[in-house]
Amino acid sequence: MSDKELLERLKNIVTPYVQNKEGLENFDENTDFLNDLKINSANLVDVVLDVEDAFDIEIDNNSMADMLRVLDAKKIIQLKLAGK
Amino acid sequence: MIGNDLVEFYTAALQSNWQRRGFLEKLFSETEQSLILNSEFPQQKLWLLWAMKEASYKAHQRRFNLPRSFNPRQFTCEIIQIENNSVSGKVKIQDFSYHTQSDLGEKYLHCIATLFRQQKIVQKISSNSTQLKLEFILAVSAFKKIEIEKIHLKKGPDFIPYLSSDGLAIDCDFSLSHHGNFSAFVLSLTPC
Numbered sequence: 001m002s003d004k005e006l007l008e009r010l011k012n013i014v015t016p017y018v019q020n021k022e023g024l025e026n027f028d029e030n031t032d033f034l035n036d037l038k039i040n041s042a043n044l045v046d047v048v049l050d051v052e053d054a055f056d057i058e059i060d061n062n063s064m065a066d067m068l069r070v071l072d073a074k075k076i077i078q079l080k081l082a083g084k
Numbered sequence: 085m086i087g088n089d090l091v092e093f094y095t096a097a098l099q100s101n102w103q104r105r106g107f108l109e110k111l112f113s114e115t116e117q118s119l120i121l122n123s124e125f126p127q128q129k130l131w132l133l134w135a136m137k138e139a140s141y142k143a144h145q146r147r148f149n150l151p152r153s154f155n156p157r158q159f160t161c162e163i164i165q166i167e168n169n170s171v172s173g174k175v176k177i178q179d180f181s182y183h184t185q186s187d188l189g190e191k192y193l194h195c196i197a198t199l200f201r202q203q204k205i206v207q208k209i210s211s212n213s214t215q216l217k218l219e220f221i222l223a224v225s226a227f228k229k230i231e232i233e234k235i236h237l238k239k240g241p242d243f244i245p246y247l248s249s250d251g252l253a254i255d256c257d258f259s260l261s262h263h264g265n266f267s268a269f270v271l272s273l274t275p276c
Binding site: 045 | 099111138
């Protein structure tokens with residue numbers, strides 16, 4: 001899967017939880033889930049669960065702890081996909 | 085050190101489907117999950133435990149200048165006493181622990197986490213966030229004896245808010261919270 005494709009899928013996953021829709025216009029690796037997209041912290045768990053379902057991977061608690069930016073999520077997804 | 089968290093029930097019900105598979109497991113220990121599931125009001129109990137974790141996370145992060153982390157399961161909650169709508173509790177993270185005091189309102193719940201049990205604080209909850217910010221600055225002004233116009237609320241590199249005056253950070257222990265229609269501040273009056 002290309003980086004572009006991965007980011008596109010990730011963008012679709014987070015969109016329902018985004019409270020600052022303008023933040024989606026500049027969605028890239030540096031986008032911060034909490035500060036740029038204003039995703040409620042309780043919804044971070046939904047992002048994690050949706051990522052697990054969409055990519056058919058399991059995200060352990062240590063990996064979840066780091067999933068605060070798009071770049072973090074991308075790295076974790078790639079790592080878990082490689083380990084499948 | 086101090087932290088606080090506010091949950092508006094209406095907004096929480098709109099934003100989160102707590103019954104989806106994996107939701108409780110990712111956030112709560114087995115003991116906490118059974119507290120929630122065996123409660124007469126599971127959603128209220130869920131958001132109470134969540135707010136205890138969030139408020140303690142904020143206090144802990146500020147205390148040790150920690151980088152951000154989404155690790156709610158590392159914070160374990162214990163409910164000590166429930167009296168009317170006031171709940172005192174304790175939250176542990178590694179070898180550290182925080183006292184929590186939560187108020188259950190009709191529309192929202194608010195939790196404050198402190199390092200010491202009897203910490204002197206000022207707090208305020210409001211549905212008008214602009215007014216609340218002003219009252220917060222007023223409270224800081226009265227406590228720190230700094231003119232209101234000189235106090236500026238800023239965000240640090242790790243997104244933690246701080247106060248500055250004349251270009252210098254004000255040594256001040258506080259926490260802000262916002263959810264749905266409500267905002268809250270807590271300001272510690274105990275010297276940090």
